[in-house]
Structures are given as structure tokens and as C-alpha cells.
Amino acid sequence: MKYWNETFETMPQEQLKELQLVRLKQTVDRVYANVPFYRKKFQEMNVGPENIQSLDDIRRLPFTEKDDLRNNYPYGLLAEPLSQIARVHVSSGTTGKPVCDGYTHNDLSMWAECVARGLAGIGADAHSVIHDAYGYGLFTGGLGIHGGAERMGASIIPMSSGNTQRQIMLMQDFKATVLTCTPSYAEYLGESMRDEGVDTSALPLKAGVFGAEPWSENMRKNIESLLNIKAYDIYGMCEICGPGVAIECPEQDGLHFWEDFFYFEIIDPETGDVLPDGETGELVITTLTKEGMPLIRYRTRDLTCIIPEPCKCGRTHRRIARLKGRTDDMMVIRGVNVFPSQIEHALLETGYVEPQYQLVVTREGSRDQLEIKVELKEDFNLDSINALEELKAKIEHEVHSIIGIKSKITLVEPKSLERFEGKAKRVKDLRKI
Structure with missing residues (x-):
């Protein structure tokens, strides 16, 4: 199966732009009428629905920031009454209150359509067996893929994450043809299979769809070699609709974003000016x-560019290049969004440590590792080994409860970490991504 919805996936660009304008006007009308936050922002900028007469007029509208979502937590940005919200998701990691999103039944249907298009594009169909090892629950990964697989009539194995030995057994027993999970976990699965002597060339597995964290071309080649598959990148986020916003096709040359559902812009992260296709900047959706x-104009903080050239696969929807980084201090560790400020909050909650710390991120094999170096207060009793161990355990527990991943805690002497005259450099990311 090359296309899931050929009519829309191959729609000429001019028709796509006409459809985008119609839907943009409808969306602006919706938020102006139903979301007080947007109505106030529009009025402050002296702009209203009547001012949107072309796609270029979107530049007159305000940006939406992640903090806007936090400040309106949980339901302040809903454009429908809660009785019409079929499901709520939250992001995999945030500072303080989580970033959440509410989906109507139509929203879930649109999301499933996006994922089905992507899965069909990488060769899946109603005869496929999709082993879904993304996390289920509030995180959008597992249920996002699940909905698209069900839409296309494929068999879905809702495995969720973890329990590697069981994952391998069920992939073999249930004859999985497509694997979906984070790229680091895919690599770990491949290494585990190799170490156990599993002949991956004898498996029916043909393709993998991996996202939720950055990964390199070298990592792609390693995964493809370990699992004997083609590995495809997928992009999405809780705030928009989870995985499926954009996905690679068999050309593996950029990720198609579905222009009938989303309007993408690339801006200069410093000035907010819209950049032409081909130039790298911050993605706005x-x-x-x-x-x-x-x-409206959600600043993702992800750095990429729009590829203007037509794709050889025949889809007319434009593509974004694989992500090149971020404009903020967020790290993605094992598929979880982690902010230094989260960890700082956890450290200060425990007492006996200074707000001086350093985060060291490494990759051992296919697994990300986080080490937190933090200074003890000068009045802490360094002679007590038990007290040190208790404090380390307390910090580790506090950090884990906030960011959801385990870390190594290293307590260092007061004033031993490097100081900076300007902005503190809290993160040392040593991963070869």
C-alpha cells in the first residue's frame, strides 16, 4: 500500500493552500469565539477573524508559547465544553504543572488519519502486525500509534514499554511486521536479540517507526542492521496531536507534514520573523x-527547515528536515522531556545542597544516562557516610518522582563546580547523536 488516502496525500499544492485558508479562517473564528485567552490576545494586537483573508495574514496573529498552556492548565484553552472532550493527554515531562491537551472524537479521528497515512507510507496495511512498544497512558505515543493502526485495519499488539524479554518473545510469537517505539529502545531491543542469538533475518519484521527523541543517521543505520528493517522517523507532540504530525516516507529524505491538518512556519527564534523555505529556524505549528x-502559531522550540522540493514518493505535502536541535534548555532523555529547572526544584526540596549543579547526559550502548552533580552545603556533616547515602537516596527519589527517570547522584564539595559570569551552563550533553 503506497497511500492511505491518495486524494488528499497527492492533492496539488494550490488546492492544499485553498483548503488551508478555509480551515485557518474556521480555526480563528473558533478560538476567538470560544477561548477567552485567544480573544484577549487578538484584541491586544488589534486583530480579529475578519483580518484573515490570505495565508500570509497568519503573521498578524500572536504566537502561543508553552507557558501559555501551563498558565491555562488544565482546561483554560479548550474551545469545546468538557462534555465534548473524549480524551486528555499530557506531555512526557514538564516544569511544574504538565502541558495537557483535550481531544474531541473528531480530533482523535483526525489523529488516527495522520498516523494511518504514515503507516501506509512505510508499507503497512490491513495484513500488518504492529508491535506498539511506545508507552501507553497519558503519554501520546502508544495510543497515538494504536489509533492509526486500528484505522487502517492492522493487527495491533499494545505492548507498551519495558520488559524486554517479553517484548522479544511476543514479537517472535505474534509475527510482528512493524515495530514502533523510541529509537534508543529499538536499538536496545536489537542488541538484546543479537546477544540472545535471535536471527532477525528470519523474522517477518520489515519496518520500524521511531520518534519521541533525537537520533542520528548512524543510529538509524545501526538499528536497521540489528533488526534487519527500514527505520523511519516520526514527529509529534502532545500539544498538537502526538506522533503522526509528520513522518518519513520510503525515500527517508525529510518528514512529510500533513498540510490539510496543520500549517507550518519556520521563524527566526530571536526576531519571530518568518523565514523562507530551506532556511533553518524554529518550527511553528x-x-x-x-x-x-x-x-495558533505554537512555538515548538524545535529547529528544522521546510524542504521545498517535491518528494520522489509522489506525495505533494511538503517535508521538514530531521530536527537539528532546540532553542530552549529542554533535554530529551529516553523519550522524556527534561528541563534543568525541574531538577533544580527537586534538589532544593531535599535541603543540604546548594543551587549549584551540573547535568551530564551520556549514552551507554543504546541507553541514555543522566548524572546529576550537586554541591553540598558547607554546614553538611561530610564525616557521616550514612548521612551522605541517605541524602543521595532522597535526591534520587525526589528527582525520579518529578521527571520519571532514574539518575545517578554525585555529591560534591561546596564551591567545587564551575561558576559562570553569564548564563550558567548547567548541561553537558556528551551523547553522540
Whole structure:
């Protein structure tokens, strides 16, 4: 199966732009009428629905920031009453209150359509067996892939994450043809199979769809070699609709984003000016059909560019290049969004340590590792080994409860970490991504 919805996936660009304008006007009308936050921002900028007469007019609208979502937590940005919200998801990691999104039944249907298009594009169909090892629950990964697989009629194994030995057994027993999970976990699965003597060339596995964290071309080649598959990148986020916003096709040359559902812009992260196709900047997304929580010009903080050239696969929807980094201090560790400020909050909650710390991120094999170096207060009793161990355990527990991943805690002497005259450099990311 090359296309899931050929009519829309191959729609000429001019028709796509006409459809985008119709849907942009509808979205602006929706948020102006139903979301006080947006109505106030529009009025402050002296702009209203009547001012949107072309796609270029989107530049007159305000940006939406992640803090806007936090400040309106949990339901302040909903454009529909709660009785119409079929599901709520939250992001995999945030500072303080989580970033959440509410989906109507139509929103879930649109999301499933996006994922089905992507899965069909990488060769899946109704005869496929999709082993879904993304996390299920509030995180959008597992249920996002699940919905798209069900939409196309594939058999879905809702495995969720963890329990590697069981994953391998069920992949073999249930004859999985497509694997979906984070790229680091895919690599770990491949290494585990190799170490156990599993002949991956004898498995029916043909493709993998991996996202939720950055990964390199070298990592792609290693995964493809270990699992004997083609590995495809997928992009999404809780705020927009989870995985499926954009995905690679068999050309593996950029990720198609579905222009009938989303309007993409690339801006200069410093000035906010829109950049032409081909130039790298911050990705900004406007949802065009979302009912539950439409977003206007959402600043993703992800760095990429729009590839203007047509794709050889025949799809007319443009592509973004694989992500090149971020404009903020967020780290993605094992698929979880981690901010230094989260960890700082956890450290200060425990007492006996200074707000001087350093985060060291490494990759051992296919697994990300986080070490937190933190200074003890001068009045801490360094002679007590038991007290040190208790404090380390307390910090480790506190950090784990906030960010959801385990870390190594290293307590260092007061004033031993490097100081900076300007902005503190808290993170040392030593991963070869």
C-alpha cells in the first residue's frame, strides 16, 4: 500500500493552500469565539477573524508559547465544553504543572488519519502486525500509534514499554511486521536479540517507526542492521496531536507534514520573523482542524527547515528536515522531556545542597544516562557516610518522582563546580547523536 488516502496525500499544492485558508479562517473564528485567552490576545494586537483573508495574514496573529498552556492548565484553552472532550493527554515531562491537551472524537479521528497515512507510507496495511512498544497512558505515543493502526485495519499488539524479554518473545510469537517505539529502545531491543542469538533475518519484521527523541543517521543505520528493517522517523507532540504530525516516507529524505491538518512556519527564534523555505529556524505549528484545543502559531522550540522540493514518493505535502536541535534548555532523555529547572526544584526540596549543579547526559550502548552533580552545603556533616547515602537516596527519589527517570547522584564539595559570569551552563550533553 503506497497511500492511505491518495486524494488528499497527492492533492496539488494550490488546492492544499485553498483548503488551508478555509480551515485557518474556521480555526480563528473558533478560538476567538470560544477561548477567552485567544480573544484577549487578538484584541491586544488589534486583530480579529475578519483580518484573515490570505495565508500570509497568519503573521498578524500572536504566537502561543508553552507557558501559555501551563498558565491555562488544565482546561483554560479548550474551545469545546468538557462534555465534548473524549480524551486528555499530557506531555512526557514538564516544569511544574504538565502541558495537557483535550481531544474531541473528531480530533482523535483526525489523529488516527495522520498516523494511518504514515503507516501506509512505510508499507503497512490491513495484513500488518504492529508491535506498539511506545508507552501507553497519558503519554501520546502508544495510543497515538494504536489509533492509526486500528484505522487502517492492522493487527495491533499494545505492548507498551519495558520488559524486554517479553517484548522479544511476543514479537517472535505474534509475527510482528512493524515495530514502533523510541529509537534508543529499538536499538536496545536489537542488541538484546543479537546477544540472545535471535536471527532477525528470519523474522517477518520489515519496518520500524521511531520518534519521541533525537537520533542520528548512524543510529538509524545501526538499528536497521540489528533488526534487519527500514527505520523511519516520526514527529509529534502532545500539544498538537502526538506522533503522526509528520513522518518519513520510503525515500527517508525529510518528514512529510500533513498540510490539510496543520500549517507550518519556520521563524527566526530571536526576531519571530518568518523565514523562507530551506532556511533553518524554529518550527511553528497552527492546527487547522482541532476542535478540543486548537493552537495558533505554537512555538515548538524545535529547529528544522521546510524542504521545498517535491518528494520522489509522489506525495505533494511538503517535508521538514530531521530536527537539528532546540532553542530552549529542554533535554530529551529516553523519550522524556527534561528541563534543568525541574531538577533544580527537586534538589532544593531535599535541603543540604546548594543551587549549584551540573547535568551530564551520556549514552551507554543504546541507553541514555543522566548524572546529576550537586554541591553540598558547607554546614553538611561530610564525616557521616550514612548521612551522605541517605541524602543521595532522597535526591534520587525526589528527582525520579518529578521527571520519571532514574539518575545517578554525585555529591560534591561546596564551591567545587564551575561558576559562570553569564548564563550558567548547567548541561553537558556528551551523547553522540
